[in-house]
Amino acid sequence: MNHWIIVPVVLPALLAPLLGFVMRHDITLARVASVAGTVALVAVAVGLTMVAVDGQTHIYRLGDWPAPFGIVLVLDRLSAMMVLLTSILALIVLLHAVATNWDARGRHFHALFQFQLMGICGAFLTGDIFNLFVFFEVLLIASYGLMIHSGGRARMRAGVQYVVMNLAGSTLFLFALGTLYASTGTLNIADLADKVQDIPIEDAALVRVAAILLMIVFAVKAALFPVQFWLPATYSNAPAPVAALFAIMTKVGAYAILRVHTVVFGPGAEAVEGLPGTWLFPAAIVTIAVGAFGVLGARRLLPLVAFAVVGSMGTLLVAVAAFSPQATAAALYYMLHSTFAAAGLFLIADLVVTRRRVDTLVAVPQTLQNGLFAALFFAAAIGMAGMPPLSGFLGKLLILDALRGPSEMIWAWSAILAGSLLTIVGFARAGSMLFWKSTTVPAAASVEAEEVSSPMLPAGVAEVAPTMAVLALLAALAIFAGPVFNYVDDTATQLFDRAGYISAVIGSGGEE
Amino acid sequence: MEVLVATAIGVLTAGGVYLLLRLRTFPVILGLALLSYAVNVFLFASGRFAIDMPPILSKYDTTSYTDPLPQALVLTAIVISFGMTAVLVMVALGAFLVADSDRIDGDDGDADDEGAAR
Amino acid sequence: MGDGGNFLIVIALLPFIGALLPGLMIRAGRTACAIFTALPTALALTLVLILAPAVMRGEVIQAELEWLPQLGLSASFFLDGLGLLFAGMILGVGLLITLYARFYLSGEDPMGQFYTFLLLFQGAMLGIVLSDNILLLLIFWELTSLSSFLLIGYWKHLPEGRQGARIALAVTGGGGLAMIGGLLILGNIAGSYNLTDILRQGDAIRASEWYHLALVLILLGAFTKSAQFPFHFWLPHAMAAPTPVSAYLHSATMVKAGVFLMARMWPVLAGTEAWFYIVSTTGLITMILGAAIALFKDDLKALLAYSTVSHLGLLTMLLGFGTKLAAIVAVFHIINHLTFKAALFMTAGIIDHEAHTRDIKRLGGLRHLMPVTFVIGTIGALSMAGIPLFNGFLTKEMMLEEAAHTVWAGSHLALPVLATLGALLSVAYSFRFISHVFLGPVRDDYPHKPHDPPFGMWAAPALLVVLVIVIGILPAAIAGPLVAVAGGAVIGGGELPYYSLKIWHGITPALFMSVIAVAGGAIVLWLHRPLDRVWITAPRPEAKVIFDRLIAGSVTISRAITEGTHNGAISRYLAIFVVTSVLLGALAFAGGGLGAPTRELLPVPPIFAVGWIMLIVATLLVATLHRQRFQALVLIGIIGLMVSAGFVYLSAPDLALTQISVETVTIMLLLLALHFLPKTTPVESPVSLRLRDAVIAMTAGGGVAGLAYAFLLRDVGTISDYHLANSYEGGGGTNVVNVILVDFRGYDTYGEIIVLGIAGLIIFALMEALLDGPAARRLRNTDYSQNRSRDRHPLMMVVATRVMMPIAVVVGIYIFLRGHNQPGGGFVSGLVIAVALLMQYMASGFAWTQTRQRIEYHTMIGWGVIIAGLTGAGAWLAGKPFLTSSFTYVHLPPIEEFELATAMLFDLGVFLTVLGAVMLMLYSLSRIARYAGETVNVEPMDYDPADTIQVTKEEG
Amino acid sequence: MIEAALLFASGCYGLALLLNLWRISFGPDLADRILALDTMVINVIAILVLYGIWKGTAIYFEAAMLVAMVGFVSTVAYCRFLLRGDIIE
Amino acid sequence: MFERLVPHPLLSLTLTLVWLGLVNTFTLGNLILGVAIGLIVPMATAPYWPDRPKVGRPMKVVEYAVVVLWDIVIANIQVAAIIMFKREKDIRSHWISVPLDLTSAEAITVLAGTITMTPGTVSSTLSADGRCILVHCLHTDDPDEVRDTIKSRYEARLKEIFE
Amino acid sequence: MNFLIELLISFSLVVSGIFGFVGSFGLLKLRNTMQRLHAPTKATTLGVGGVLIASMAYFFAQTGSLSIHELLITLFLFLTAPISANFIAKAFMTRNLSQDDLPPTGRDYGWAPFDDPPDTPPDARG
Ligand code: NA
Ligand code: NA
Numbered sequence A: 001m002n003h004w005i006i007v008p009v010v011l012p013a014l015l016a017p018l019l020g021f022v023m024r025h026d027i028t029l030a031r032v033a034s035v036a037g038t039v040a041l042v043a044v045a046v047g048l049t050m051v052a053v054d055g056q057t058h059i060y061r062l063g064d065w066p067a068p069f070g071i072v073l074v075l076d077r078l079s080a081m082m083v084l085l086t087s088i089l090a091l092i093v094l095l096h097a098v099a100t101n102w103d104a105r106g107r108h109f110h111a112l113f114q115f116q117l118m119g120i121c122g123a124f125l126t127g128d129i130f131n132l133f134v135f136f137e138v139l140l141i142a143s144y145g146l147m148i149h150s151g152g153r154a155r156m157r158a159g160v161q162y163v164v165m166n167l168a169g170s171t172l173f174l175f176a177l178g179t180l181y182a183s184t185g186t187l188n189i190a191d192l193a194d195k196v197q198d199i200p201i202e203d204a205a206l207v208r209v210a211a212i213l214l215m216i217v218f219a220v221k222a223a224l225f226p227v228q229f230w231l232p233a234t235y236s237n238a239p240a241p242v243a244a245l246f247a248i249m250t251k252v253g254a255y256a257i258l259r260v261h262t263v264v265f266g267p268g269a270e271a272v273e274g275l276p277g278t279w280l281f282p283a284a285i286v287t288i289a290v291g292a293f294g295v296l297g298a299r300r301l302l303p304l305v306a307f308a309v310v311g312s313m314g315t316l317l318v319a320v321a322a323f324s325p326q327a328t329a330a331a332l333y334y335m336l337h338s339t340f341a342a343a344g345l346f347l348i349a350d351l352v353v354t355r356r357r358v359d360t361l362v363a364v365p366q367t368l369q370n371g372l373f374a375a376l377f378f379a380a381a382i383g384m385a386g387m388p389p390l391s392g393f394l395g396k397l398l399i400l401d402a403l404r405g406p407s408e409m410i411w412a413w414s415a416i417l418a419g420s421l422l423t424i425v426g427f428a429r430a431g432s433m434l435f436w437k438s439t440t441v442p443a444a445a446s447v448e449a450e451e452v453s454s455p456m457l458p459a460g461v462a463e464v465a466p467t468m469a470v471l472a473l474l475a476a477l478a479i480f481a482g483p484v485f486n487y488v489d490d491t492a493t494q495l496f497d498r499a500g501y502i503s504a505v506i507g508s509g510g511e512e
Numbered sequence B: 001m002e003v004l005v006a007t008a009i010g011v012l013t014a015g016g017v018y019l020l021l022r023l024r025t026f027p028v029i030l031g032l033a034l035l036s037y038a039v040n041v042f043l044f045a046s047g048r049f050a051i052d053m054p055p056i057l058s059k060y061d062t063t064s065y066t067d068p069l070p071q072a073l074v075l076t077a078i079v080i081s082f083g084m085t086a087v088l089v090m091v092a093l094g095a096f097l098v099a100d101s102d103r104i105d106g107d108d109g110d111a112d113d114e115g116a117a118r
Numbered sequence C: 001m002g003d004g005g006n007f008l009i010v011i012a013l014l015p016f017i018g019a020l021l022p023g024l025m026i027r028a029g030r031t032a033c034a035i036f037t038a039l040p041t042a043l044a045l046t047l048v049l050i051l052a053p054a055v056m057r058g059e060v061i062q063a064e065l066e067w068l069p070q071l072g073l074s075a076s077f078f079l080d081g082l083g084l085l086f087a088g089m090i091l092g093v094g095l096l097i098t099l100y101a102r103f104y105l106s107g108e109d110p111m112g113q114f115y116t117f118l119l120l121f122q123g124a125m126l127g128i129v130l131s132d133n134i135l136l137l138l139i140f141w142e143l144t145s146l147s148s149f150l151l152i153g154y155w156k157h158l159p160e161g162r163q164g165a166r167i168a169l170a171v172t173g174g175g176g177l178a179m180i181g182g183l184l185i186l187g188n189i190a191g192s193y194n195l196t197d198i199l200r201q202g203d204a205i206r207a208s209e210w211y212h213l214a215l216v217l218i219l220l221g222a223f224t225k226s227a228q229f230p231f232h233f234w235l236p237h238a239m240a241a242p243t244p245v246s247a248y249l250h251s252a253t254m255v256k257a258g259v260f261l262m263a264r265m266w267p268v269l270a271g272t273e274a275w276f277y278i279v280s281t282t283g284l285i286t287m288i289l290g291a292a293i294a295l296f297k298d299d300l301k302a303l304l305a306y307s308t309v310s311h312l313g314l315l316t317m318l319l320g321f322g323t324k325l326a327a328i329v330a331v332f333h334i335i336n337h338l339t340f341k342a343a344l345f346m347t348a349g350i351i352d353h354e355a356h357t358r359d360i361k362r363l364g365g366l367r368h369l370m371p372v373t374f375v376i377g378t379i380g381a382l383s384m385a386g387i388p389l390f391n392g393f394l395t396k397e398m399m400l401e402e403a404a405h406t407v408w409a410g411s412h413l414a415l416p417v418l419a420t421l422g423a424l425l426s427v428a429y430s431f432r433f434i435s436h437v438f439l440g441p442v443r444d445d446y447p448h449k450p451h452d453p454p455f456g457m458w459a460a461p462a463l464l465v466v467l468v469i470v471i472g473i474l475p476a477a478i479a480g481p482l483v484a485v486a487g488g489a490v491i492g493g494g495e496l497p498y499y500s501l502k503i504w505h506g507i508t509p510a511l512f513m514s515v516i517a518v519a520g521g522a523i524v525l526w527l528h529r530p531l532d533r534v535w536i537t538a539p540r541p542e543a544k545v546i547f548d549r550l551i552a553g554s555v556t557i558s559r560a561i562t563e564g565t566h567n568g569a570i571s572r573y574l575a576i577f578v579v580t581s582v583l584l585g586a587l588a589f590a591g592g593g594l595g596a597p598t599r600e601l602l603p604v605p606p607i608f609a610v611g612w613i614m615l616i617v618a619t620l621l622v623a624t625l626h627r628q629r630f631q632a633l634v635l636i637g638i639i640g641l642m643v644s645a646g647f648v649y650l651s652a653p654d655l656a657l658t659q660i661s662v663e664t665v666t667i668m669l670l671l672l673a674l675h676f677l678p679k680t681t682p683v684e685s686p687v688s689l690r691l692r693d694a695v696i697a698m699t700a701g702g703g704v705a706g707l708a709y710a711f712l713l714r715d716v717g718t719i720s721d722y723h724l725a726n727s728y729e730g731g732g733g734t735n736v737v738n739v740i741l742v743d744f745r746g747y748d749t750y751g752e753i754i755v756l757g758i759a760g761l762i763i764f765a766l767m768e769a770l771l772d773g774p775a776a777r778r779l780r781n782t783d784y785s786q787n788r789s790r791d792r793h794p795l796m797m798v799v800a801t802r803v804m805m806p807i808a809v810v811v812g813i814y815i816f817l818r819g820h821n822q823p824g825g826g827f828v829s830g831l832v833i834a835v836a837l838l839m840q841y842m843a844s845g846f847a848w849t850q851t852r853q854r855i856e857y858h859t860m861i862g863w864g865v866i867i868a869g870l871t872g873a874g875a876w877l878a879g880k881p882f883l884t885s886s887f888t889y890v891h892l893p894p895i896e897e898f899e900l901a902t903a904m905l906f907d908l909g910v911f912l913t914v915l916g917a918v919m920l921m922l923y924s925l926s927r928i929a930r931y932a933g934e935t936v937n938v939e940p941m942d943y944d945p946a947d948t949i950q951v952t953k954e955e956g
Numbered sequence D: 001m002i003e004a005a006l007l008f009a010s011g012c013y014g015l016a017l018l019l020n021l022w023r024i025s026f027g028p029d030l031a032d033r034i035l036a037l038d039t040m041v042i043n044v045i046a047i048l049v050l051y052g053i054w055k056g057t058a059i060y061f062e063a064a065m066l067v068a069m070v071g072f073v074s075t076v077a078y079c080r081f082l083l084r085g086d087i088i089e
Numbered sequence E: 001m002f003e004r005l006v007p008h009p010l011l012s013l014t015l016t017l018v019w020l021g022l023v024n025t026f027t028l029g030n031l032i033l034g035v036a037i038g039l040i041v042p043m044a045t046a047p048y049w050p051d052r053p054k055v056g057r058p059m060k061v062v063e064y065a066v067v068v069l070w071d072i073v074i075a076n077i078q079v080a081a082i083i084m085f086k087r088e089k090d091i092r093s094h095w096i097s098v099p100l101d102l103t104s105a106e107a108i109t110v111l112a113g114t115i116t117m118t119p120g121t122v123s124s125t126l127s128a129d130g131r132c133i134l135v136h137c138l139h140t141d142d143p144d145e146v147r148d149t150i151k152s153r154y155e156a157r158l159k160e161i162f163e
Numbered sequence F: 001m002n003f004l005i006e007l008l009i010s011f012s013l014v015v016s017g018i019f020g021f022v023g024s025f026g027l028l029k030l031r032n033t034m035q036r037l038h039a040p041t042k043a044t045t046l047g048v049g050g051v052l053i054a055s056m057a058y059f060f061a062q063t064g065s066l067s068i069h070e071l072l073i074t075l076f077l078f079l080t081a082p083i084s085a086n087f088i089a090k091a092f093m094t095r096n097l098s099q100d101d102l103p104p105t106g107r108d109y110g111w112a113p114f115d116d117p118p119d120t121p122p123d124a125r126g
Helices: A004-022 A025-052 A077-101 A109-125 A129-147 A153-184 A190-199 A205-222 A228-236 A240-264 A275-297 A300-322 A325-356 A371-386 A390-403 A406-442 A443-452 A461-479 A481-496 A498-508 B002-020 B025-045 B066-098 C003-018 C020-028 C030-056 C080-103 C111-130 C136-154 C157-190 C195-199 C200-209 C209-224 C234-240 C242-252 C254-264 C274-295 C300-323 C326-356 C371-385 C392-405 C412-435 C456-475 C480-490 C509-526 C528-537 C544-564 C568-590 C605-625 C629-649 C653-674 C687-712 C720-731 C736-744 C744-774 C774-781 C794-819 C826-844 C846-851 C857-877 C901-931 C945-956 D002-026 D030-055 D061-084 E007-024 E028-048 E058-085 E106-118 E143-162 F004-029 F033-063 F069-096
Strands: A058-061 A074-076 C062-070 C075-077 C887-892 C900-903 E094-099 E121-126 E130-136
Touching: A004 A025, A004 A058, A004 A074, A004 A109, A004 C744, A004 C857, A025 A074, A025 A077, A025 A109, A074 A077, A074 A498, A077 A109, A077 A240, A077 A325, A077 A461, A077 A481, A077 D030, A109 A129, A109 A240, A109 C744, A129 A153, A129 A240, A129 B066, A129 C744, A129 E058, A153 A190, A153 A228, A153 B025, A153 B066, A153 C568, A153 C687, A190 A240, A190 A498, A205 A240, A205 A300, A205 C687, A228 A240, A228 A300, A228 C900, A240 A275, A240 A300, A240 A325, A240 A481, A240 A498, A275 A300, A275 C544, A300 A325, A300 A371, A300 A390, A300 A406, A300 B025, A325 A371, A325 A390, A325 A406, A325 A461, A325 A481, A371 A390, A371 A406, A371 A461, A371 C326, A390 A461, A390 A481, A390 C157, A406 C157, A406 C544, A443 C075, A443 C568, A461 A481, A481 A498, A481 C062, B002 B025, B002 C568, B002 C687, B025 B066, B025 C605, B025 C629, B025 C653, B066 C653, B066 C720, B066 C736, B066 C744, B066 C774, B066 C901, C003 C020, C003 C030, C003 C062, C003 C075, C003 C111, C020 C030, C020 C111, C020 C300, C020 D002, C030 C062, C030 C075, C030 C111, C030 C480, C062 C195, C075 C080, C075 C136, C075 C195, C080 C111, C080 C242, C080 C254, C080 C326, C080 C456, C080 C480, C111 C136, C111 C242, C111 C254, C136 C157, C136 C195, C136 C234, C136 C242, C136 C254, C157 C195, C157 C200, C157 C209, C157 C234, C157 C544, C195 C234, C200 C209, C200 C605, C209 C254, C209 C274, C234 C242, C234 C300, C242 C254, C242 C326, C254 C326, C254 E028, C274 C300, C274 C412, C300 C326, C300 C392, C300 C412, C326 C371, C326 C456, C326 C480, C326 E143, C371 C392, C371 C412, C371 C456, C392 C412, C392 C456, C392 C509, C412 C509, C456 C568, C509 C528, C509 E106, C528 E028, C568 C687, C605 C629, C605 D002, C629 C653, C629 D002, C629 D030, C629 D061, C653 C736, C653 C826, C653 C901, C653 D061, C720 C736, C736 C744, C736 C901, C744 C774, C744 C826, C744 C857, C774 C857, C774 C901, C794 C826, C794 D061, C794 E007, C794 E028, C794 E106, C794 F069, C826 C846, C826 D061, C846 C901, C857 C901, C900 C901, C900 D030, C945 E106, C945 E130, D002 D030, D002 F004, D002 F033, D030 D061, D030 F004, D030 F033, D030 F069, D061 F069, E007 E028, E007 F069, E058 E106, E058 E143, E058 F004, E058 F033, E094 E143, E106 E121, E106 E130, E106 F033, E106 F069, E121 F033, E121 F069, E130 E143, E130 F033, F004 F033, F033 F069
Parallel strands: none
Antiparallel strands: A058 A074, C062 C075, C887 C900, E094 E130, E121 E130
8 A cells, every 4th residue: 555645634734733833933944844845745746646647546545444434545647636736736825925925924824724735635635525524624724714814804704704605515515425324324435436326216316415415515615606606705805825725725626526426426327317417517607607707897806816716617617517538638637727827817916916005906006017017917817818828728629629519519618708708808908907007107196005105125036936837837738738638638537437446446445 | 203303403404594694793603503503413313313222332232233423423523513613703703803893794895995905 | 741841830939939039139229129029030931931932833831740639739830822921921021010110119118028029929920820720720819819919008008009909809809719619610520620631621511510600600700800890990999009010910910810711711611602691791891881981080090990991801802702713812912902001001100200190180291391201102002092003903903803793692783883982982092191191282280390211111111112013013923923822722722713913904894993983082082071071970880989888888797797796795695505505405306216214213202302392492592582692602502402412312422422512612612702792683684584584594494304304214224334343343442433533534533633723723823813903902992891790700619610620620531531432532521621621711710720721722732633643654654554543452460451542542632632722712712802901810719718817817 | 110200200301391491581681591501401411310220321421421510611601701791801 | 748749638539539430330440540540630730729728627527418418408398399389479588698707718618509509598699808698598587597597507517627 | 120229219210300390390480580599509409319319229229339420410510509500690690780789798898799809909890
């Protein structure tokens, strides 16, 4: 058994208490440790991805109990990819937070950050549905802390809403799990898949309820209509690096849908035949619209970015809703892209908003390095809106290409393309206001504002580098689209190989 | 018995949902507390009921035991929801102290007047 | 792929690589910057020219790099006649524009940026014309939209620039998105996204049921890019860009992209009725409308812009005719239009640059002041008017000839007449350009005294007008081969139709039409003043205004939708969430059957029924009396008590212990918080809303109850038989629930204690943040001490606690130690000790107790989490997976056998975390209270009567 | 005989609980409600012990003990809230 | 030294008994563990109980306990009778102020507790200086007699025990 | 099981039930809060006591060994019930009464809820 599989959970879980309880008085030490830990996490994630490339489903039996009785971790291409994505994103975001001093604006940033990573990695790696709940809670509670990091009126109020919404979601999760256990008597995902297969439609009412409730739970995380309302206020009020890290949180929801509703309730299970997609698809279409309207109608930069995230989740889930290997591969590629795109946009938005001091889309005096920020914003916006040459365009093409069923095509294509148009127009309006119109406002107009706060220094390399790194990743995703897609394509194939998953997890008792 | 527990879960859920939809943080917290009771009992019920068969193994006789797994799950859920509630209480208190309002909806227009000044 | 292919890839990449240079070179000076921009362009042009002979021989040069083969996207390029024509134009004009811009832009303009954008645009444009893969083409297509956005908005201080850029992006970007759809459908029909493959399948495509949809979508892309009616309006607004941009993008290149695409797709899409009517009609309307508007524009660049619109319409119309001959005419006109229009734009730029105005009404008589410019401008304009000896004449004649032969909706007259009208208007505005700008008397009120610019500035247009004349006179020799090879590419190979490029074709219908156009044009110009007045007063829909309204409307609607739905009303979000869950749950339930019940109902003892009544009533009371917050908390106490008792009855002693202790601590936290919160909830929501919520709540409750009832009657086999069977042997404990918690599913518990630890951290962090911020002020200023009892730490309570607390600690230890085998465990134990400490805090106050506290709570949580983690990791030493437990039975002679298990150590981690977290939470809340002005007590109780006695005695 | 006595006792405590519920619902003073809750806790302790006798097991005993302990702490906390507002000063 | 190691011997004894009560099975191992806990826990919690109360005559405790238990049984019957059979308007309640001779906090607490646990009386509060107990009497015709009973029957005995 | 023990157990249970009920009945019946305070704090003590005696007897009869953990509950209740009553009484008094409604302490200081303890620094009053 490969002990490295547990390391993405245990490493941050051991580091975080040290950060929170031992190093809490020394920010420099905490920074060094936190960054070092995250670098190590990236290294481990790379290693695990290389392990997973062999196409095997690797099992880690916690407590040495056999599945389905104990909890197992499952490392396959999908979970490895998600952990790798998380760790890379985390490293970039962390460097941004350190460079911009966000981490010092409140207590316990690094500890909460590492706990959050632990929760996310745990959610990706687990092969047990109740354990998925537990790690959802770990990542959520850490996110509550990060969300309200450094306080402030608007943030606190948004924080309350965020917490309440997710507590409601967690409650529903438990209702769903109760129903699931009551109807199958097991919690292991592979075992569930096995059991659900055997449930005839005449006896499927309960398991169907469980399936749909679970989907709503995941939809809340994935910001799917009509449970997406919480996201814009949360993301736009969160500290920007946190919002950037949250880019992966929506993906946790999408991942859970992929994992659970493909393996357990996926195609071929008579009991829930067609059930997951029926609702997911129209909801995803509306989500695209919600995101697009939000971007176009935004009065402030951060909500604009947040709505763009909503829109991108809609696009992603439209592809997921097809529940086919081909569309899933496209969705996975787009997931990689949209995670970095959203993060990049939040990071650059942070740099801009910090200097403008407001995020309202009105003209204020031009800040230092206007050109630099304009260029970064332009690139990030291109990424988010899915325009070439960055990877979003390819992702969108892949999704469009994968959705060719006549009925889904008309809706999905219209929504994605029209949504893109509104998004582009919205970003153009915003960018024009932020970087072009602002050049026309004489600095004297807001002398008062300048006087009350200290003058802003130009951004150093350290502050800009993380954003640039994200953009470089988007470019790399585009340039190396072929190999990347090969990986996600095989990932999707593996994901849809339910029998292989079941036999790997419970069949042979796991490989050593 | 089953009817009573099911209805109790239902009433707890209904009360919880009703309070969850209120406009101030405190009743919402109460609502979540009720929901938490409801869901704990619900989850517990997924193991079905048995009277006087606690899953404490006895050396002497080989009686049957109730399903222990949902109990363990409920324990985990109770602890987690305790942590969550504590955080929510604190965040709600913080929001009240900072904003001088314990309204939970952001519709009184004050979310904007800071323009999210950082 | 041969050398040619390699060249092709280099050509496609050169502008992008070059785009990095200007930015780097700008410090070396403006000229160096221009040179370094020209360098890649020139290099690429050279390479194109090297490849040209082969293309002229009819070869097609191809190159392919794999990119995303799974999608059918490859970086494939090919160079055929059409590509050659366009590549030559793009690079050639690009070079001229680079030169021109060097002189045109002022010192304040960031030139590096300009050239970077220019090269990006050039690369994108070049990519379009060289792409052999329609997905690749789409990528370049969108890139032109983006780079032109940057170029149009280059003068960011001008509102027109910003607006124009956005309009252009919205229209062309939107069209591009439609085109994505169209081209993907096309690729689907053809089974390949390779252009060469697609071009071979014209018949299959035209026969497909998807043809019309694809056609419309692709044409949307082409029409928007080429400013066809009704999308023509963006082009004039793009004129806010610096003139080099206008000359490059809006005469020579970008606007031609749409025409290029129609030409490219001509073999596949043309030839159907739909194509004919959509394309030719659109072209015709655009031609006439553009010309008419151009006639009345006073801004030189606007005039030229609308004339460009008109000429693009002409090209579109020609392609729309669907005949091979018309297509070839279109190709030829592309060349001609390029030459004169680029020259004219540069002329306009020179005039603007010199006279500081482009307003025709403020100009006139410039021929005396700017003779060189006059010559260049006049030649360009005459060509534009279609006057013989200039190249514009040639294609205008051919166009009129084609129109004369084309039947439109059964009418033989419609097209010739309308085409003549278009030509007439074209003559009129061309003449107006000459006469109102250059002719007439010299004025004395120019904003700036004009004179001819330096050579560098007029060299480029001069070169172009030379071409105008040379082609005009010797068309077959100069342009013939190129037209042949490009036209051949457009019509998709096969025989070229008969045509001849010459000035005199004899007495043809086109000649008559041409004469009418010139004469009529002169008359219209003569009548310009009265017509202008009519034009100005005539009501007409202004596309730009409509577009603005459309966008403003969209924004307003978007805003209304967004802000109406995302208005921060979380109570509504939650209502939607609940309704969604119930609704979808019910639908899912209805979709499957429910087997017959397999379980008997258990009997209900009366005492249980009483508990049920208590619970129901208490819940209802909480819901109805929740406004009295304290009272609601008291009532919640009943629920907790009843649920715990229920757990006992239903064989879950561990749950009962946990529930009751957690509930107590929760209530403590709520009470601590409620101290600072309002004590009552005001009545805010109307009855209707409360009723709605009640209905939602009851539905949800009913649903959950039904669900629970459904499964309570039905058995299912579960995995927990394994847990019961292996708990003692494998886990070393008889309390199966505890063994599951610390062993079978210890990983869950590990996550769970981390949740608690994080909760503690967050609360602490939040407390610190609050005491740092404005909340601190509020706390300081609020008086919480009204109507309070005067005894803070009553003697009786203190004394009772002194006895109670140690006992509670012993109970805690007991519950901890027995947990593995009997109900209890680290969690409950932690809570019991926490409750004991809490009792101590309540009795003697926080400050007094805290000073006697030896272990920091932070440390306790940290140790808890680390101990649990290390216990889990300890299994690695034995080569076992994380959290593998081990246990042994120890026998020490005087004592009976007892068990040592790593699970206990893990449970110790749980214990420490729970205790630390709870205490840290309480600590944080009381820090806030102390901040709110509570005094700190130094004595354990308010007053110890024993002290008085002593004092009295000493005094006595 | 024991069974009958158990039944009788549990009937008494059941009724007692309902009476407590009445007082807790109608107060009138908050002190009454706290008192009623406190009484309810004591009644529940008795019921738990009765249940233990009925089933002949000591497994539920800790629950009764814990109820006794936390019941007291809650009562004090509720009262302290009314008395001082801040329950731990 | 002894005082530091065993700050409250009586408490240690109590805790050992509590432990034995908890495990509910008397074995040597449990006794050893109980004694250990009885020694360790008071040490750990000693800071919260700074001054060891003086218990002068421990044997008197037994006598006191018997008296109180007896009174409690009687009290329950009397109060039950009042509750069940007395009409509301016939119940004559009184506030009684009982001045104290006791000064030890522990003694006062035991007295107040005893008052509450015995017939028809509830000790409601102390005076601010802790020298007087306010007792609420459910039903009596002679409040002074109640006060005298409290002082003679309980306070006197407690004074012997604690001082 | 020995009849006497059975009798003892049954008797204890019946007594316990009666007093348990009477306590709560008094809580309902009595006229004001202070009076109501008497009912449960007394009757339930014997009520629970009865159950505990029954339990001890029952388990002694069953297993032959003395079960003493019931005494722990008694210990708890004897320690806590007076404190609870004391707090509830004070809660009632603070909310509904004043020093004037009560008999005098006969000393310099009033009753604890209404008067600061001796030696209170002025800033700590209230
Ligand atoms: Na009493
Ligand atoms: Na008494």
